[in-house]
Amino acid sequence: MTVALEVKGLNRSFGALHVTRDVDLTLEKGARHALIGPNGAGKTTLVNLITGVLKPSSGQVALNGEDITAWSQAERARRGLARTFQINQLFRGLTVLENLCMTIGERDGNCNNMWRSAGAKRAVIDEALDHLEALRLVDDALKLVRELPYGRQRLVEIAMALAQKPRVLLLDEPAAGVPSSETHLILDVVAALDPDIAVLIIEHDMDVVFRFAREITVLVAGAVFTKGTPEEIRSNEKVREVYLGEAHDHG
């Protein structure tokens, strides 16, 4: 069992506000790990710390055994760490195909090329189309991202993360903002992810969590409240208390 991502004693404060407290987290290769917790628990902050958007006040992040704590976002991405954002971060003025080609181009160094035209490397286009095909987006390939309905944009967001050929994938509420009629599109994709990729998913929908996750970490007020298998978490009284709050009154 190889460890794909390891977080040790991660702390982050904003002045007097201690938003991430001593968090430990381990993802093995092929993991299906869910991160849950009430609003404001610091889940996205944790993802930002792991991906390098924020620097920790203390603690370590290791990717495939390498200490990446001091690395920039881009360096981590090139080492196989990919993420999706809670709100789509796409190139809205470009076509879906260009969005993907850009991702692949940055991954394989094609974007360092100033001389040949963007379309000249057929391999990049083909790979982009492969990814689009896998997510049934080929018909939208030439549409501008901003012309797509939000649900399909969310799929593009995931496609871009997958085009990075990640070894660790962090999905921040992948179904957020997607109309309920289209959520199954996202969830099918998540269910069909490459078994070798270690996946961490932040999610609020408990059905999704219990269906997808083999391991769950509960984050409350920036600290790890508890972790365990879906069964353990489901039957944990305290989790229900802290998470659902009012439900206890009806207990």
Added chain:
Amino acid sequence: MPHLLTIAVSILFDGLAYAMFLFITSVGLSVTMGLMGFVNLAHGAFAMAGGYIVVSLTRSLGIDFVPSLLISAVVIAVASVPFERGLYRRLYKSTDLEQVLLTIGLAFMAIAAFTYFYGPIPKSVPLPSWLEGDINLGFRSFPSYRAFLILIGAILITILWYAFERTNIGAKIRAAVDNRRMAESVGINVDRLFTLTFALGSGLAALGGGFAIQLFGLTPYFAVLYLVLFLIVVAVGGLGSLKGTLLAALVIGIIDTGGKYMFPQAGNFFIYAITVIVLLIKPAGFYGRE
């Protein structure tokens, strides 16, 4: 040695006067930029317009200098409101570039308009006798005009500090500068607050413009020439910070005056050098938020 001391005192005094001018004119720009994130390059034009109103009031209507300053400040403050409501408001969500272009366009229009009405030749104002000449402080004499400017500056700083730190409105402004969305969700009417600070800032700019006539001479190009300086004070001091604007005004005012005394051929070199050094080390300025 006494010679050196004399020079040092002169530099400090002149630098302080210059700093007061910079502060008075720039503080409005700093607060409005910190509050709304709106890059207003027409700010210099408001100062210039204020100066010209003082010229007209004193020369054509025979009103005394000091009352003219006040009237001009009020007139510009009131006149700035339709600009903010009618024009600037549409661009709060726009990119920096668009705001820069719009306000530069307005500045050009203002310069052209005032050139048409007042001509390009520098204007001066008749000063009351108590502002001409020197005032004797015992150990030395100082030019009365600049002493007056320093006095007014100090009074304004005190008033502004009090208003910012001790009044309700000041607290609201500070909150909105700090986190606009949070302020709005708490029920603060940020839009109205902005109109108020914008009018106040423009009025102060007009006041500064009025004072500038005697210091630098007034031409329509004042609007752009000194704009860079105001932007520097604001950027170096930190957007939305009273303390920052004051500190930056002092640093720039004194160092520039000192530089010009000792290396007159260097011109504004020191100002730009300070700007680059400060911004590279503290990109948000002395007291700006990152």
Added chain:
Amino acid sequence: MAASEPTSGAMTAKAARDRAAEYLLRRHYFRWPEALPWLIAIVCFFVFPDRMTFGSQVVIMIMFALSLDLILGYAGIVTLGHAAFFGVGAYTVALASLKLGWSEPVSGVVGAGIVAGLVGVIVGWFILRYRGLTLLMLTIAFAAMLQEAGNIRSDFTGGYDGLPGLMFDPLLGHFQYDLYGHTAYWYALAVLAVVFFFVRRVVYSPFGQALTGIRENVRRMHSIGSPVHRRLVTVYAISAGIAGMAGALFTQTNAYVTLTVFDFDASAKVMVMLILGGTGRLYGPFIGAVIYMVMEDYFSKLSPTFWQFGIGLMLVLAVLFARRGLLGLAETGWRKLSQRGAP
């Protein structure tokens, strides 16, 4: 029956793929309207043979605006100090001629471009870590510092009075500069053509795409592994080099240079030209520079005050109603027309 369905399904899928790929493969092909600016430039020589000194200055401004488009239109860097690099190029050529006796024009332009590009790398490396007002002020301050420094050493640079009477060798050893500016015009046009060809390749390359990505969503670029800072410094250096070449041409065609080339006004002017024409469209600089220079030439003779008012008004109207410049307006108009024509 059952056998043909999967094949037709597979065929339409493949067709969709091919169609998508074709678009990207073809994007950089030359389209016939692209020949127009050059044809017009050539025609102008024959129609206005006595305005060719003015013509070469217009060509130089096109090049300057093109350099700004690279960083402003494509990479999204807002600068009001680009005249710094124009000035560096202008003075490199002037001083090389005066102090080093290097008056061969073409190598002078290339050398000026390299010097300006190097300055661009150094400056860019420091200041491109910042955005917004901080970056804007740094660009303004840098250009102003160069100007003041030049004034301090006015013994060297000629100060605001400038360095008149510069001498340059005949072009390619053959073509003398003539009073009518004919040589200057073709020379500037040739340099512009070479530079433009290069810029066009960069814009359509994967690197150019990455620049657009940085402009559109820099957060995303970081998270997909793009070395954003490195890309920005690279394009800034290229842009500085081209601005420097424009400045060098300026000195050579005027045989004269003064410190006013570093003016804030000059940086603002080239930005107005670019915005007028439209950013990020490769041909915006052509339209913007030509229209601005022609109008300035005409109106400022009539009344400088009205010209200034007009520019200001133009800017205000552009921001309120024509954010993407004249080319943007043309595109919108074209699209509306073709939509109306469609059934």
